[in-house]
Structures are given as C-alpha cells and as structure tokens.
Amino acid sequence: MENAIELKNITKRFGTKVVANKNVNLTLRKGEILSLLGENGSGKTTLMNMIAGIYYPDSGSIYVNGEEAVIKSPRDAFSYKIGMIHQHFKLVDIFSAAENIILGLKERYNLNKVNKMVKDIANRYGFDIDPKKKVYEMSVSEKQTVEIIKVLYRGADILILDEPTAVLTPQEIAKLFTILKSMKKDGKSIIIITHKLNEVLEISDRVSILRKGKYIGTLDTDKTNESQLTEMMVGKKVDLEIDRFHTSFDELLLEVKDLSVLGTENHRAIKHINFDLRAGEILGVAGITGCGQKELCEAIVGLHPIKSGDIIHKGQSIANLTPRQIIDKGIAMSFIPEDRLGMGLAPSFSITDNMMLKTYNEGKLPFVDRKKARAEAINLIKELDIVTPSTEIAVKKLSGGNVQKVLVGREISAGPNVIITAYPVRGLDINSSYLIYNILNKQKAKGVGVLFVGEDLDVMLSLCDRIMVLCHGKMMGIVDATKTTKEELGMMMTGKEKISDDISGKETQNDQK
C-alpha cells in the first residue's frame, strides 16, 4: 500500500544560524495515526507547516500518495487533501461555526446546506457541534472542533494536528482521541504533534521522533515504552521520577481570605477564594486556561488590585499593597510569572541588569551597583549551568531553558519564604523542566511555601502536596495530591464539585504527622 505522505531530505533554515529541519525523512502510511514526538524547538511544527503550505522547504521533496507534490500555499495543501489544525486557532470570533467553516471557500453562501453538511460530518465521527453558535461563545475544545470540521469540510484525507491536547482537560482529551480513532477507521491518515509520552502510547500506531531539527527514527508504538521514547527525544537517559517528600514545618505563611479580584474587562476573575499556604509544602493550582490563575498570582504579589477579601502574610495584611511596599515591609516573596520575557525579565537587558531588577534601588547612592549584580550573575551561571557567552548578553538571546534559569535563579537567590510560580516549565525541554522541579523541591525542603500554577496534571499529581482546582474563578476544592486522580481533577476543572473529601491545610498537616 502506498504512503499518504513521504518526506525526503527536507531541510529548512531560518536566518543563517537556525536550522529548523535538517535532512528529515518521514513517512505517513494510509489510514494510520502517526505521532510526531520531539521537545520544544525540535522542529515538529516547522516540518508540518511545510506539508500544510505555510513554509516552503529550502531543499528536499514531498510526496503525496506516491507523487511528488509542490505545496506553495494552504490552498495547494487542500488540493492534495491535506489539512492542518494549528495550535493557535485561526477563527473569526464574531462568526458562527458554520461561517468560519466556509470562510475562504469559493462556493455559494448557503448556510442551510453548510449546516446540514456540518451535522453530517459531526454525526459520522461523533463531534458535538452547534453550527450556529458564535465562536466567542465557545470553549477551547469547541473551537478546536470547529477547526477540525473546517478541515474535514474541505475534504481532507490527511489531517495534521499541532499539539491538540495542550489546552484540553483529561475528559476532552479522551473524547478527542475517540474521534481520531473513528476518523482512522474511516480511512483518514493523521499526524498528531505532541510532546506528551502517555498520549503517544495511547493514540498512535507509530511514532516518529525529531531532535534538534534532525530525524531520529520511527517506532511501532506497541513495541516501545516511555523511557525509550524519552531517550530518543532527549538524546540521553532521563530520570522521569519526581521526588515527593513530606516536611515537618507547620508555619502558616500565607492566608487568602474571601478574595475577589476583577479581571481586565471588569468581570470577576476570582470569586471569594479561601486557602492557605504553609511552610514546606507545594500547593498546586489546576484549572483550564483563563480560569483566574493569572489574576490570583498577580493579586497576591501586588500587581493586580483586589476587589474584596484579604491576603495575609505571616499575620500581616498585604492586600492592595504595591510590589515596592511589600518589599519595603521586609516580606520575601518571589514571583515567577508565566510571561517570562513580558514580566519577569527585561528581554533586551543583560543578565547582569536583570539580576538587579528588584534590588537596583538598594543603597543610598543615586547609582546602581552593577558590580554586585555581575557577581550574582556569575554565581548563578555557575550554579545552574546557564549556557551563555557572558554576563553582558541580552537575556532574549538565550534559549528558553536558560532564560527561565535566570528568572528562577534570581527569584530563589533572594531567599524567599513564599514562591508564587505560574507555568514555570512552559516551553522548556525535559532536562530544564526537571531541573526546575528539583529547585522547587529544594526550596520546599528548606521550608519555603510554594504556590505552583501548572498545566500538566501528571506532573502536578507527583510534585504537589495539595492541589487547588479553579473553574471560572471559583475554587472547586482543594484535594490531597496523593489521593486524587487525573479524572477527578478534570471533572473539577470543568465545574463539578470535588468527589473525594475536601481537605483543609490543617488536616493535611495532621496527616503528615
């Protein structure tokens, strides 16, 4: 049987230095689900974009159904029946699902016909969709459904999904996988880009691995396992265990009482939340994107005004204080925001200058103490193995992992007793991710309280002591991470109240004793 897609010696460069793909070969068989596995920056998306007509390869050739193909634009890709569902959806908010689906097609605008066809497609594969619903009223998973149907409507036989599970809850992922399997039965060929190993093993027939733009190999999924895949993806053996231990500190560090926070559009982003953070614990915060995590973190550190309620640090209220006032009170609270280069660091400043971001104001002289900052930078580079030519290079020129090391390193070296961190491993490779988990664990061992906003539930379940679940700004409950499951968290994230017994901080502490 001939192959749906065959890539031969594909090379793509950006600029003179960046080789996104180097001599990559890849085969997609007809009627299979192929996972494309690789770390962030390994060139998965670039490669797929060349099949979808977004980029054009510098060299090499693409064969579709055994014939050499020239794919210059997404329209060309559709003429070869190839459709790609991008990680960032490309939908018009104020249009309905059906309108988005036919957008760009040169056919008569006949919504009744479109609605009927959309329903047909949905019934065939098991989608839930209301063609008349506007995109701005949709949840993330509904938007994804629109994107997939858009591609199917155009008659695609070959589907490429770029990290489709990144934004979904466990339940939504399970549903998506059922749909993908029914599409496979229908004879569609599917490539799914991912860096999550359990998903690779669950859904795909074969898995191809890229590392640093190079093709490493392809394996049959039923003949491999997580550690072999990791080794191929990273290039060396990696220990995927996260150590969780109990500490015996019992100090109450942070109390959040009946906190409400308004979001940017004046809706209530956080609604009457109560929780506390104790010394020597990692408290996870789970929830789908935009459920108030960002506002919660920023409210605690003084970057977001508070509507009502109180935040108490060791008996001292810090509600509605500015970051400077909090520092001046002598409170050592570190914040590792999700937007590293947009908030935590100044991208075009040197590592040295970034070191003194929060301390530049120390001392009575009107001048900044760059000497001290440089010494700190040198220290940090040594301690965390930051790869950089010098301390004076702009942090935006460093790789993602090194950028995060600079940020986390600076925040830790300030000697905090509370660390607020939002998605600290987003976009990082496996090695850097585990380094960050280790750093957080070390802080926990020292008696620091860590508030950890995360997205990978597997990691949260093995790293956190307790997990607080948010849904639309409401707290659905706090669960013991050792006693809960991914499914339970998923249910809570979508608004169902907790199933297992709710536990307060005090009880956890007693359990540990």
Add this chain to the structure above:
Amino acid sequence: MTKNKAKHEPLFHVVRRTSMPAWQSISIRALSILAAFLVCCLILLIAYQCDPITFISSLFNGVFGTERRIWLFLYDLAILLGISLALVPAFKMKFWNIGADGQTLIGGLGCVAVMHYLGGVLPDAGVIAISLVVSILAGGIWGLIPAFFKARFKTNETLFTLMMNYIAIQLVSFFINTWVSSGTGVLKPIDTGNLPTIGGNTYLLTIILVAILLVFMSVYLRYSKHGFELSLVGENENTARYAGINVRKVIIRTMLLSGVICGVMGFLMVSGYTHTISTSLVNGRGFTGVIVTWLSGFNPLYMVLTSVLFVFLSRGTSQVITNLGITNSAIQNIVIGIFYFCIIGFEFFIRYQVLFTKNGSKRNSSLVKGLEVKAESKEA
C-alpha cells in the same frame, strides 16, 4: 511539476543578521555617507553643471572656512546636541516626545519675557537668574502636561507633544504682537540681562554647558537608578511594575527632565545669543533631534557624531548655494534629504543580509550550500 517548482524558487532570500563585527558596520556606515556624496555630486552636476570638486570644497569652506564659521559650527552643534540630549531620556523610556521644538521655544519665551519686563529694572545677574528659573518652569510645564495625561489616561504622547508645539508658536506670536507696537512684528534684541560672554566669545559658554550636559546625560542613563528605571519602563511596563517601579512617577519625572533641559536650551539661545525671539527660534531642531537620537541608538556619545553630520550638512549646503548663486534653496533640503535617505537606507544592510540563489538546475542545493558556508564561517 518540476517546471512549476523552478518557477517558485525565489531569486534571493533576505535574512536577518544575528551579529556583525564592528569594523563591518562602521564601514557600511562610511559607505552610506560616501554614496550620499556621490549622488549629491551627480545631481548638482546635472542640475547646475557644478563639478564635484567645487561642491565639496564649498561644503567644507562653509563649515571650516573662517574662524567665525568654525565657532558658528560648534555653536549650532551644541544647540542641536543639547536639544537631542533633552530628548534621549524620554525616548529611552519609549515616550515619543516630538515636542522639543515647543518646549525649547516656550523656554526661550520665558527668558525673553523676563528680559523684557525686568531688564534694566533689576541688576543683570538677577535678571539672568530669574529668566533661567522661568525658562526651566516653562519648559518643564510643557513637558509635564503630556506626561501627566500619558501617565494618568494613557493618551497618545506623539500627538500631544506635537500639538503643544503649535500652542508655543502661537503664544510667541501673541507676545511679540503685544510687545511690539510698531508694524514690523519683529522684537528688537534686548541688551540688558544677557548672559555674559567668555573673553568676548558669545558661543563658548553654551558649548561648555552642553559638553557638561553630555557627560551628565551619559552617566545618568548608564549608571543612575533613575536611568535604570526609565529604561525598564521603556522596555516593558509590566516588567517595571513587577520590579516595584511606580511607572506613572517615572514617566512624569523623566518628561519633566526632558522639558526642563529643553527650557534651559531655550534660555541659552535667547539669553546667550539672539537676545530676542521669533517663532522660528528653534527652527525645527526639535525634529532633527529626533533623527539624531534615533540614528545613534539612544547613545549620547554616538549622538555627538550624528549631530556633527547634520550640522555640517546644513551649514555646508547653505554655503554651497551661496557660492553657486543658486536662488532655489530647495536644493539645500534635497542634499540633506539624500544624506538621510542613504544613511537610513544602508541600515538595512547592517540588520539584514541578502543571499542570492544561483541560476541553473542545482538552485536548491547551491542556496543551501551558500547558507551552510555562511553558518560555518559564523560559528568559526
């Protein structure tokens, strides 16, 4: 299929450079000035049959021909540099202050007003002191108003500062009309309450003061806490807030500084040189200063070089048209325009490089090889 493919192959790729050795970027800039000279020579040759040697010699003659011309050159340089130095802290904060013209003019107006009302009434030293204070206040207020609205209501500072220029111009016209009763509409120079000269040299004091300002501004931006704060606000307001900076305060403080320096420049021009005022006192230097600041990448020391170039051109070209007897002064702007165009245009070659695809059947591979060679030489 393959034919179709060949058609699609682009002839060249434009690629962003990651870095460039200093000698290369300096020679590209030197080349841009050379290219500008060549184009100017060509145009003058065609339009006025002026040979290149006459053109270039009168250019230099106009700037360095006599001792007085050299002093005037240095003085013009000091004024342009001073106004540019006033702009640079605001620009580094990404506050696009294009109102330096108005801020300087209103400073000058403050000085003239004090000289007009108090000249001869008070001793000269008193008049000078009061006019300095009034100039500082006037310039400061002109900088403060748009800063306040920007900090409080996020208004667009570009439009705001621009419009403030016209208010300043109208105020100057109004006061000239009030003070000058006769129909000439020209305010006669006021000879009391003027800044003293140094050994009879009118220009030296201004030049020295601007030199001091240059040192101050370099240190302020690079080493002071204020400098750190304002570049952080310019970099990213969120990061600045994260670092515990009061963004509003920094915006207002920095624009106040910018306006105050402009006001002082207005004072120096009026009290030290013109002793009178007209609406064309600043003569667009507030806008030229924008280009000076931008081209030097907000680095005060490079700003000296760019302002030398612009003052050289404007003084030199006016001599060229005098020497050639050209009545059409547009040619002066054309020459300056060609220089701007070449210098800014050549920046493209500093930021990007162009890689050509070779003809023939091996198009693809030759491009890739070319890129590989480049990449390897970079790594080496």
